[in-house]
Amino acid sequence: MSRPIRSIIHYAALQHNLQMIQSKARNAKVWAVVKANAYGHGLQHVFEPFRAADGFALLDLNEAQQLREMGWRGPILLLEGIFEARDLEICSRLGLWHTVHNEAQIEMLSAHKTQQGHRVFLKLNAGMNRLGFEPRQFRSVYSRLNAIHQVEEISLLSHFARTETAEGVLESLRIFNDACRDLSGERSLSNSGAILAHQEVIAKEGLTDDWVRPGIALYGASPDSHIKSANDWGLRPAQSLRSQIIALQSVNVGDKVGYGPDHTAHEKMLIGIVACGYADGYPRAISQSAQVLYGEGGVRCNLFGRVSMDMLTVNLNPALAKGLQPRIGDQITLWGKTQQGVELSIDEVASHAGTIGYELMCAVAPRVSVEKDLDGFN
Numbered sequence: 127m128s129r130p131i132r133s134i135i136h137y138a139a140l141q142h143n144l145q146m147i148q149s150k151a152r153n154a155k156v157w158a159v160v161k162a163n164a165y166g167h168g169l170q171h172v173f174e175p176f177r178a179a180d181g182f183a184l185l186d187l188n189e190a191q192q193l194r195e196m197g198w199r200g201p202i203l204l205l206e207g208i209f210e211a212r213d214l215e216i217c218s219r220l221g222l223w224h225t226v227h228n229e230a231q232i233e234m235l236s237a238h239k240t241q242q243g244h245r246v247f248l249k250l251n252a253g254m255n256r257l258g259f260e261p262r263q264f265r266s267v268y269s270r271l272n273a274i275h276q277v278e279e280i281s282l283l284s285h286f287a288r289t290e291t292a293e294g295v296l297e298s299l300r301i302f303n304d305a306c307r308d309l310s311g312e313r314s315l316s317n318s319g320a321i322l323a324h325q326e327v328i329a330k331e332g333l334t335d336d337w338v339r340p341g342i343a344l345y346g347a348s349p350d351s352h353i354k355s356a357n358d359w360g361l362r363p364a365q366s367l368r369s370q371i372i373a374l375q376s377v378n379v380g381d382k383v384g385y386g387p388d389h390t391a392h393e394k395m396l397i398g399i400v401a402c403g404y405a406d407g408y409p410r411a412i413s414q415s416a417q418v419l420y421g422e423g424g425v426r427c428n429l430f431g432r433v434s435m436d437m438l439t440v441n442l443n444p445a446l447a448k449g450l451q452p453r454i455g456d457q458i459t460l461w462g463k464t465q466q467g468v469e470l471s472i473d474e475v476a477s478h479a480g481t482i483g484y485e486l487m488c489a490v491a492p493r494v495s496v497e498k499d500l501d502g503f504n
């Protein structure tokens with residue numbers, strides 16, 4: 127048997143989250159954002175649950191090719207566009223739509239020999255200062271693109287840097303409106319944060335978001351979890367990281383646990399050694415206030431001792447206090463849910479490591495085997 131750590135992908139949760147986003151975004155078409163191997167869930171796992179999306183958005187041309195090989199004939203959008211001229215041949219061959227956010231991409235496009243016109247999403251820098259053309263050059267860039275025969279259709283795209291508040295969204299919307307008001311083409315604005323919390327603000331500014339771009343919400347985590355949790359939004363965790371206890375140690379007052387001098391027991395403790403370490407993607411920087419779930423019933427237990435490469439150690443006293451008798455082989459859920467459905471959100475775990483759910487789900491290591499959970503999926 128391989129090491130007992132598993133990433134379980136819940137197909138029904140992926141499907142539910144997509145439906146939930148579709149109902150929030152009303153008439154908009156939905157790009158399922160599947161960059162970074164579908165936020166660490168595996169493109170091959172999310173493909174079926176996300177089939178009801180209108181298109182897939184990603185960065186990597188290999189992942190785009192994989193989608194075509196899986197049989198997807200609908201739209202695929204490259205969110206960072208092309209990186210070199212020969213990428214355009216792949217776009218032509220696979221029928222990929224691509225973002226245009228810099229001059230070099232326009233030059234490559236105008237030199238590209240193709241029979242087939244390309245659909246491009248012209249990106250505006252609406253205050254994030256990452257990708258996109260400045261508002262004051264936007265119109266002239268649009269006209270230049272419009273004039274080259276390689277381009278068949280132009281859509282307009284922008285990205286929100288701040289969705290925690292309506293003001294943050296409004297700031298970008300006003301920049302977008304000023305730059306794009308009389309330009310024709312479909313619009314694509316909202317990420318998860320804007321879809322969940324700011325659809326009214328967008329409508330009030332007179333904008334129609336033709337293509338929304340949810341990522342994190344589809345995977346059941348919150349875009350701004352310090353404000354509202356995934357659970358509050360009605361999202362379901364799509365990934366559970368589970369492992370097992372591979373050893374038990376009874377320690378007395380004064381005994382130390384794990385590497386380093388810092389973790390001395392102040393009471394008698396039953397320590398469970400769990401087959402999960404930072405080489406599996408569990409963050410070493412996590413604080414001792416972080417918890418895991420013991421057993422199917424999901425008793426919350428704190429970490430005790432540093433996370434090492436292949437193992438972590440937990441204080442199982444809360445399980446003893448409930449009259450349970452932990453054994454080797456018992457299940458530990460690091461995030462997601464237990465088989466009985468008790469939840470520990472990835473956002474909660476991330477917050478104890480000074481990061482966000484996004485980072486943890488993307489960081490699950492290739493050595494962790496992946497299992498499908500098809501329960502409730504249709």
Ligand SMILES: *Cc1c(COP(=O)(O)O)cnc(C)c1O
Nearest residue numbers: 159205285317318339340341342
């Ligand atoms: C990643 C990404 C998204 C999705 O963002 P979430 O916060 O995960 O919803 C949307 N648009 C662009 C351009 C992105 O790069």
